[in-house]
Amino acid sequence: MNIIKYFFAVVISLSVLGCSDLDENAISQLEPDERAVDLETVETTVAGAYGHLDARAFLSRALGLTLMLRSDMVDIGNPSTNADRVEHDQFTVSASNPLILNPSNPERSFWPRLYQMVRGANETLRELEILDEQDPGVKEEIEARARFIRAFAYYHLVRLFGDVPFLDETTTTANASIAARTSVDDIYTSIISDLEFAKEWLLDTRTNRAIPGKAAASAYLASVYLTRGDYQAAYDEATDIINNAGLYNLALEPDYRNIFHAVNTDASLEPLFVIDFVGTNINDESRDYLAAFTGFYGQATYYPSGGWSVMVPAQAVFDTWDDGDYRKEVCFDDTALDNNGNVLNFTQFSSVDGRNTNRPHIAKYTAMAGDLPQANTSGRDSHSNYQLMRYAEVLLIAAEAAVELGRSGEADQWINMIRERARNGDGSGAPSAAPANISGATVADVLEERRLELAFEHKRWYDIVRRDLGDQVFGPNGFEVEQQGTQAFDSARDYLLPIPPLEISNNPNLTQNPGY
DSSP states (O other): OHHHHHHHHHHHHHOOOOSOTTOSSOTTOOOGGGSOOOHHHHHHHHHHHHHGGGSTTTTTTHHHHHHHHHSSSEEEOSTTSOHHHHHHHHTOOOTTOTTTOOTTOGGGSHHHHHHHHHHHHHHHHHHHHHSOOOSTTHHHHHHHHHHHHHHHHHHHHHHHHSSEEOOOTTOOHHHHHTOOEEOHHHHHHHHHHHHHHHHHHSOSOOSSTTSOOHHHHHHHHHHHHHHHTOHHHHHHHHHHHHHTHHHHTOOOOSSHHHHTOTTGGGGOSOEEEEEEOOSSOBTTBSOOHHHHHHSOBTBOSSOTTBOOOOEEEOHHHHHTSOTTOHHHHHHEESEEEBTTSOEEEGGGGGGTOTTSOSSOEEOHHHHHHHTSSSOOSTTOSOOOEEEEEEHHHHHHHHHHHHHHTTOHHHHHHHHHHHHHHHHHTTSSSOOOSOSOOOSSOOHHHHHHHHHHHTTTSSOHHHHHHHTTOHHHHTSTTSTTHHHHSSOOOOTTTTTSOOOOHHHHHHOTTOOOOTTO
């Protein structure tokens, strides 16, 4: 696995674009038919597309900050943190927000990074067209990996921005620079087509789940169908995975903590698709920034340098979580060890450093980095895994679709599997009474179980958007009222992010989203 990790790291350090963000081909590159293409070339290209997953512009930093802070689970901690982060937390995002696109450092923004994934996938598909004939299924499996990552990138883009330019392997450089916005429906049609192909040709199982297998493609298909409100298709895809869990080598991890343990998670059967960090700083890429952003200054609980107290749960998120639920223990740090060996309650965190906020902090990322023996720089230089899709989410997709189809009994079964795991804790003692089994699950019940089970895993904002929950969760009864009052959330504007102005100025066919 380490060989693959370092290969991805080298690829990503070489694959940052310096040209227009929608430009499919850097000016200095040759088209595939103008150079030699062999199997090693194609493998390098598709690895380059996946290499962008552990970039600081993706979930580790830029997009991770955006998704977490826009949710109702996480609020700004350090009041002196960068304004571009506060904008997402307060729903005052400017069209030129640099997390989306910073013209001075585009490689550190997520709009160009997502299109770089698309670019790498499309380049792979072009190379496959001229690759010499291989053993049966070889080219198809590589194509499946390319089409999976392209679908993955567009799935983020379409949920973040709505209509966006759609570029595929047939797009020329000239056409890319004037591409108009493609409708959401058409983009989803392409996403589904790519994932269906991936499901057909990817391997049933993989030891390294940073590379998708058949179940990962099926799970994302189920997620897409759920987002689109096609509940029968979502149910069919999710239950197919459940019924074939043995074939795909999938199961719930007995100890919830192990899913977020940097070492133990590699042996877990729960992950379907992960970002696998390399534990090495390469041009400030492939670094676990969420450990720093969710830790607090000056604490030695995991590593002496501590974090930055930027993304901190709203107090009500912690207070309303049942103390008997083992997942609460895994998700939060409500005490910490300072650098002098003193145990501090969260109400004392600011006594260590005034930039710390006195609320329980997120533990999933700091604890992962702290599991490792090597020295960490605020936890960043780790080889943690970020969970992109895991078996518990498949169960919850099936449950939500089942409720919509009038099959609440089946939904109860799948939710209760997850709750039983939570009750069992680390398996060393008697099971807890919480969370109790559910009966007669509703959609609201499933969404609440997703909020708890998938806490701080970049899912909550997308759930808020697809279920139109914004006015509810950011209103006077929302979690964050105590910290900042009723937020400036505007459902007519804030479900979508702005199209970067630089792209609009470079492309006369692009238009801006409403409200920006």
